Amino acid sequence: MLQALFFDLDGTLTDSQLGIVNSIKYSLNKLQLPELDDATLKLFIGPPLLASYQKYCGLSAADAQQALLAYREYYTDKGILENKVYAGIPSALAQLQQNYRLYITTSKPELYAQQISDHFALSQYFTAIYGASMDETRAGKSEIIAYAQTETGLVHGQNLVMVGDRENDINGAHDHGLQSIAVTYGFGSQDELSAAVPSAFATAPTELPSIVKQLERPL
Incomplete structure (x- = not known):
């Protein structure tokens, strides 16, 4: 039953696309990482972010952690309600x-x-x-x-x-x-x-x- x-x-x-994408863009800019195309940015939505930063940005586990921290700076301030x-x-x-x-x-x-x-x-x-x-x-x-x-x-x-x-x-x-x-x-x-x-x-x-x-x- x-x-x-x-x-x-x-x-x-x-x-939640707007808030998540804006948060990713913020993190990439802060860490001076290459921009991602819209299709790739959309792939971040859903799966764990640490794994996505490693998969789509080629980051090490340590660098992905720094990207996640930067992501959360924007997300907690603005992105969560976008x-x-x-x-x-x-x-x-x-x-x-x-x-x-x-x-x-x-x-x-x-x-x-x-x-x-x-x-x-x-x-x-x-x-x-x-x-x-x-x-x-x-x-x-x-x-x-x-x-x-x-x-x-x-x-x-x-x-x-x-x-x-x-x-x-x-x-x-x-x-x-x-x-x-x-x-x-x-x-x-x-x-x-x-x-x-x-x-x-x-x-x-x-x-x-x-x-x-x-x-x-x-x-």
């Missing part, structure tokens, strides 16, 4: 909340996720929020899902659905035996999401309640 839904934050509940809730999300969450427990599971630091949820009045829909540690020792989506399962006691993957917009959301769900819904209105491409093989696709937030109902299955 389906008991709960795990939601990604960036690209699933909110369009953000908006996707149309249709509040009504979809209100419907889903009637039948399931809802949780946020994000690779964004838990502190930031809570601030965003509070500011945009999303916290009312969620039982709890689980995110990365500030030092990103807990940051990958598979790790966040495991953390959320431990904290909630929802250890049986077949009772859960992960909703997200990037391959790491879907792959994390596979790691723990969860069904998954890939949302195509976020930051992941159709090719990326299809390759990850989610249980279902949603092209708009308004589709989520009916898709979740279709995924219900007995233990």
